[in-house]
Amino acid sequence: MYDGWKIIIGLLVFVGFVTLPFTLSIGKDYIKVDPKIDTPEIQKLPSAERKCVESKEFMRKEHMKMLIDWRDAVVREGKTLYVNSEGKSFNMSLQNTCMQCHSNKSKFCDECHNYLAVKPYCWDCHLEPKEDKKEARR
Amino acid sequence: MRIDRRQFLKILGIGAFIGVGGWSMFEVVSKREIEAFVERYKKVPEALQAKRWAMVIDLKKLDEKIMNDCIEICHRIHNVPALLNPKEEIKWIWKEKFKYVFPEMKDEYMPEEIKNKYVLVLCNHCENPPCVRVCPTKATFKRKDGIVMMDMHRCIGCRFCMAGCPYGARSFNWRDPRQYVKEENKEFPLRMKGVVEKCTFCYERIDRGLPPACVEVSKGAIVFGDITDPNSEVRKILASNFAIRRKPKLGTKPSIYYLL
Amino acid sequence: MLELVLKGSQRYWAWVIFLMALIGVGFIAYLYQLKVGLGITGMSRDVSWGLYIGQFTFLVGVAASAVTVVLPYYLHNYKKYGRIAVIGEFLAIASVLMCMLFIFVDLGQPMRVLNVLLHPTPNSIMFYDMIVLSGYLILNLLCGWVILTAEKKGAPPPKWIKPFLYIAICWAPSIHIVTAFLYQGLPGRDYWMTAIMAAKFLSSAFASGPALLVILCMIVRRFTNFDPGKEAIQTLAKTSAYFLLVTIGFYLFEVFTAFYSGIPSHQYSIIYLFKGLEGYTKLVPVMSICILLAAIGVIILVTPPLRKWEVTLAIGAAATFLCLWLEKGISLVVGGFIPNPFDKVFEYWPTIPETLITIGVWSVGFFVLTLLYKIAATVKEKAIFDKYGEKQVKT
Known part of the structure; x- marks a missing residue:
């Protein structure tokens, strides 16, 4: 191998650089993600109605795809009603449906999105509910 | 090997x-x-349905106040930013002098009060819209009911539609509009910088069973209806009055008619 | 062959670093534009395209003009172009790259650019523009690279490349025709809505491209041992001269149509550009310079002694190139938007950040061009003789 030592040093530097996120976090606290769904709006609901448009598991996995499908249905096809798996219908609107219950964007959306470093651009245009400043900072 | x-x-x-x-x-x-x-x-059952929506604007009934009311309500409910710099202005519906709206009709002997009369202008929701033809991503498209819609999520901001529109009805967000929206309507989104926007014929109201907001506050100066339906009010007015459209020779077939 | 760009004289490195600095400045300006929005440019709701799209349009022409070298060489076996065919092809590569960058910096939402592929829309001319531009880039990369590699090995180019050469020749005009269609199919923009647009685009491309090649050949000859050949340069100059005359003719046809027909809407843009409209005259000086440069270009390129003397030839080629740059790179786009659909005049002038971004993109082009020419010149210096047995290096 020509210039073998140069290649090996280069490789070592590369490996060291790539593993930086791991080596730097040795000994640091593990960040726990803790999204909250305990908004006053949800608390007020009778317990029988205290559920989302679809099951928790479905929403957790598919909410991003669902929001995109809702968006296309409303904007491109003029359809505004979503009929869920139980036959109940909802007005498809991030601002006017989702965030009416989940009025805690910082704890409901940002908590996980920040952890995963995903930056959906929803809030560049859509208006988020006003949150209690103290609540948001916590 | x-x-x-x-x-x-x-x-x-x-x-x-x-x-x-x-x-x-x-x-x-x-x-x-x-x-x-x-x-x-699904659509809501009360959603308004038509084959092609159209508007008749009666210039005799339009006065300064009605026009301002139309602009005010439209721009307020749609969170249209109040950018005052004419370079970056965003306009969904606005007033413009007759001689500029119908430049090919300009005539030196036309009475001054007509020449300089203000006329309401908005997107024409053309039957044959050049903006839709040129859009490379279908971000602007024609709905089944004739409304020329904007999908702000998909727009890449190439501004081909602005070059294509012969009516100057399209506005571009040259910067983030948020700080220029005085009071936000919580029920409607804003836009982000770098996308094109325009009048959407209040699709969000039509899909809920309401006519466009400007029609509601126009005190009868603007009539709205399905132009393919011979019994609609729009058709009745067009059958008995002389109405004009902007730049008809371009073949775009606007859905906005003006009564003189 | 890529390693050839890493070995060069001090002058070479100084030039490369200078270009990189300009790219850096342009990039910083672009970051500013990305943050604030296109409001930092001189564009407005009335003149919604400006310098960027103008440069794009102009550079598509420069890219297409490679065909003026490639066609005589490959189709008519014009031997004098044997040495510079690759110079033309590499210029096309750098130009197409700049075109793409200019489109990109013009977008309001550049992150969404792939929407064009995700939602392909065949009724939009932009869709075809994307196809022809990327196709042309690939074709020129392929042809230029394969032929140069063969030359390095001292072997004739492989046979399989021939069909690609012929496709590239047919492809070249298509990129500029499609670009003209972007403009000439728009209702209500009378300055653009003319069938001669595509023809005028091609002719002005075949004038400005060879003019640039004349200058580039002179530069290559001055700074490397590779000699593109006096006759090749003269033929390029003749091509440029003919097409410059044709372009001026086409422009005058436009003027005749607009003014003899007497239709005001067809005249407004032309009046605005050359005389000013309603007291707005920002582009009048630009157009005056343009006319002056056109006159210089015509006089020098058409008069044989002036064309043959290389000092005046350089001036004439530069004048032709700049004249057509002013016409197509600035006045064509801006003029089409004035007056606006309400027959009102809102003027346009580029801002400083916009100019810096434009310079940055041009620098990217020249950077790529420098590297490609470095490779080509080094390969050709080593080859000494071309395949027709003529000396490639200066004696």
Whole structure:
């Protein structure tokens, strides 16, 4: 191998650089993600109605795809009603449906999105509910 | 057959390219199929339906106050920013002097009060819209009811539609509009910088069973209806009055008619 | 062959670093544009395209003009172009790259650029523009690279490349025709809505491209041992001269149509550009310079002694190139938007950040061009004789 030592040093530097996120976090606290769904709006609901448009598991996995499908249905096809798996219908609107219950964007959306470093651009245009400043900072 | 390192790397590269490309194509295609399968989206029963929406604006009934009311309500409910710099202004519906709205009708002997009369202008929701024709992403498209819609999520901001529109009805967000929206309507979104926007004929109201907001506050100066329906009010007015449209020779077939 | 770009004289490195600095400045300006929005440019709701799209349009022409070298060489076996065919092809590569970058910096939402592929829309001319531009880039990369590699090995180019050469020749005009269609199919923009647009685009491309090649050949000859050949340069100059005359003719046809027909809407843009409209005259000086440069270009390129003397030839080629740059790179786009659909005049002038971004993109083009020419010149210096047995290096 020509210039073998140069290649090996280069490789070592590369490996060291790539593993930086791991080596730097040795000994640091593990960040726990803790999204909250305990908004006053949800608390007020009778317990029988205290559920989302679809099951928790479905929403957790598919909410991003669902929001995109809702968006296309409303904007491109003029359809505004979503009929869920139980036959109940909802007005498809991030601002006017989702965030009416989940009025805690910082704890409901940002908590996980920040952890995963995903930056959906929803809030560049859509208006988020006003949150209690103290609540948001916590 | 022996292959040297150079060939090996070439094959590896091409293989990776085909693999990743093929896989992502599969992703796209399979996603399409799922979308087609799900039919969970419905119109509300009270949604207004038409084959082609149209408007008749009666210039005799329009006065300064009605025009300002129309502009005010439209721009307020749609969170249209109040950018005062004419370079960056965003306008969904606005007033313009007759001689500028109908430049080909300009005549030196036309009475001053007509020449300088203010006229309400908005997107014409053309039957044959050049903006839709030129849009490279279908971000602007024609709905089944004739409304020329904007999908602000999809717009890449190439501004081809602005060059294509012969009516100057389209505005571009030259900067982030948020700080220029005085009071936000919580029920409607804003826009982000870098996308084109325009009047959408209040699609969000039509889909809920309400006429466009400007029609509601116009005190009868603006009539709205389905132009394909011979019994609609719009058709009745057009059958008995002389109405004009902007730049008819371009063949765009505007859906906005003006009564003199 | 790529390693050839890493070995060069001090002058070479100084030039490369200078270009990189300009790219850096342009990039910083672009980051500013990305943050604030396109409001930092001189564009407005009335003149919604400006310098960027103008440069794009102009450079598509420069890219297409490679055909003026490639066609005589490959189709008519014009041997004098044997040495510079690759110079033309590499210029096309750098130009197409700049075109793509200019489109990109013009977008309001550049992150969404792939929407064009995700939602392909065949009724939009932009869709075809994307196809022809990327196709042309690939074709020129392929042809230029394969032929140069063969030359390095001292072997004739492989046979399989021939069909690609012929496709590239047919492809070249298509990129500029499609670009003209972007403009000439728009209702209500009378300055653009003319069938001669595509023809005028091609002719001005075949004038400005060879003019640039004349200058580039002179530069290559001055700074490397590779000699593109006096006759090749003279033929380029003649091509440029003919097409410059044709372009001026086409422009005058436009003027005749607009003014003899007497239709005001067809005249407004032309009046605005050359005389000013309603007291707005920002582009009048630009157009005056343009006319002056056109006159210089015509006089020098058409008069044989002036064309043959290389000092005046350089001036004439530069004048032709700049004249057509002013016409197509600035006045064509801006003029089409004035007056606006309400027959009102809102003027346009580029801002400083916009100019810096434009310079940055041009620098990217020249950077790529420098590297490609470095490779080509080094390969050709080593080859000494071309395949027709003529000396490639200066004696």
